[in-house]
Amino acid sequence: MNLLLLEEADFVAADRVVLRDRRLVHMQEVHRAVVGDNLRVGRIGGLMGNAQLLRLEAREAELQVSFDLPPPAKLPLTLLLALPRPKMLRRVLQTVAAMGVPKVVLVNSYRVEKSFWQTPFLEPEAVREQLILGLEQARDTVLPEIIIEKRFKPFVEDRLPAMTEGTLGLIGHPGDYPPCPRGLDEPVTLAIGPEGGWIPYEVDLLAKAGLQPVQLGARILRVETAVTALLARLF
């Protein structure tokens, strides 16, 4: 946790917060904070700034806070991601939040196992928890938007073309395709497939919606590694 993220409910006055949850435990056990210490804080969806620890008791802490710093810029990206297996989903959500992806569409694919859609990790509170961990890691305050699309074809045919408009549309896909471009400034829509990849029918439909395959080389990467590698290369 490199940033203590504050929710509206934490505020007891305009410049005071009281914490009682895992953030209190983290201050006690990892930061080993003492009264008077200064900590970096951020207001969810708002500015970042500093906090001074006014009071630290076994079950609650009170901090005086001030905010003056905007969070880092997001990437100009919409990430379309075939729903990963539940354990991977949690890590990927942290990673996309940490790397500054503003918008993620979790979409079905032929190679996504049906059971993955039943995971409790897809419930809004569970998704938010992982996103917060990513923001705390990277020092950002703005939650990415997560959109869930359980049906591939209607999403790609009816809604994806409007999302892709005015962006460079790419599919990260192993094979005999052009190499993934580097160091872009323009907005990108990037689709990353499931373990085993998109099937040809899906690549065709994505291409009709304006996305073209690009590759990162012969190595097959885990989804989480592929997400990080593609983002680091593109921007």
Added chain:
Amino acid sequence: MNLLLLEEADFVAADRVVLRDRRLVHMQEVHRAVVGDNLRVGRIGGLMGNAQLLRLEAREAELQVSFDLPPPAKLPLTLLLALPRPKMLRRVLQTVAAMGVPKVVLVNSYRVEKSFWQTPFLEPEAVREQLILGLEQARDTVLPEIIIEKRFKPFVEDRLPAMTEGTLGLIGHPGDYPPCPRGLDEPVTLAIGPEGGWIPYEVDLLAKAGLQPVQLGARILRVETAVTALLARLF
């Protein structure tokens, strides 16, 4: 597992192997292989090729194998990595093997907790297990060399300068430094610090050995994410 990696001990003839361990279970439960199926195989340290499943029983499988394809090229990189915490170490070892790093030096740093050096995950068999998982994921056969350096100063002063010679030496380090270069062809020596980063004294010593700090932006990434992002950007 995108490649079935074979050890010398698996061979019962020049073109036959018998498997009994987790690879057998994987063939049965994940691949749901049946006699006659073809599988991609690789010989550790050697070529990749194809196998045909000749016999599949509850406790062993026999395959006929042939090898004709070289493994993918490694990156022209020596990665100097402050020892991560044990759980992260395992994932990082998989990641570096999957991404094609040929040589990793695990080194001490002021911010590496002493207890990390006690982990059983540092034992040669445990290290090898994670590397194999990474090679199986990415389809590679050549194990990276892992060097363990428990003392920072003698390593950086006495052995690092010779390692760095003829390479571009870089330190991935947050701060007001030049941006990490992109798309290099030349050999690189890259140092990645622990959670919390290298301390200034360590950056100074690394600089004397020929490594210069470069940054990836304001976001603080977990070690595993930083490794992937830096490699994807550099090469």
